[in-house]
Amino acid sequence: MKALLLALAACTEPMPIDDMTCPPEGTLLTYDNFGADFMASHCNSCHSTGKSGAPRAYRFDTQDEVLAHKDRIFVRAAGPNLTMPPGPNDPPQAARDQLAEWLACGAP
Ligand code: HEC
Numbered sequence: 001m002k003a004l005l006l007a008l009a010a011c012t013e014p015m016p017i018d019d020m021t022c023p024p025e026g027t028l029l030t031y032d033n034f035g036a037d038f039m040a041s042h043c044n045s046c047h048s049t050g051k052s053g054a055p056r057a058y059r060f061d062t063q064d065e066v067l068a069h070k071d072r073i074f075v076r077a078a079g080p081n082l083t084m085p086p087g088p089n090d091p092p093q094a095a096r097d098q099l100a101e102w103l104a105c106g107a108p
Contacts, residue, residue: 014075014076014080014081014083015074015075015078015079015080015081016071016074016075017070017071017074017075017078017103017104020074020078020079020100020101020103020104021104022101022104022105022106023101023105026105027101027102027105027108029098029101029102029105029108030102030108031063031066031107031108034098034102035063035066035099035102035107036063038091038095038098038099039060039061039066041091042077042085042089042091042095043060043073043077043084043085044060044061046085047059047060047061048060048061049061058072060073063107066107067107070103070107073099073103074099074100074103074104077091077096077099078096078097078099078100078103079096079097079099079100080096081096082096
């Protein structure tokens, strides 16, 4: 039983941003063509000034705010990490993969 619990813990361990490498050719994704829309569509119904659904310290209204929290945004929502948003309105996997690339490349 203990071994099973440990195994479960290991496979639900989130992937950290350092495990994702920016492609050698860089990314075509930018805040303007991807990041702003991703955050607005999938996160900022809670993580926005004036909204009360998420902790105040985690506002994602601007590129600077996203940059300030990029490691945690990655751990909660990018690539295989699925714990944000909470609830049923998940972004498509392709969008999570793009989020992973964009953040790993420094969220340009
Ligand atoms: C329905 C409301 C809601 C939506 C939508 C939402 N969040 Fe959250 N978020 C929360 C709440 C509530 C917390 C505090 C509880 C927790 O950490 O699970 C939180 C906490 C966080 C934290 C801080 C805690 C940590 O693990 O560092 C991050 C980062 C985060 N969310 C990222 C995101 C991202 C990225 C998205 C969009 C993909 C998103 N959230 C969408 C409600 C939401």
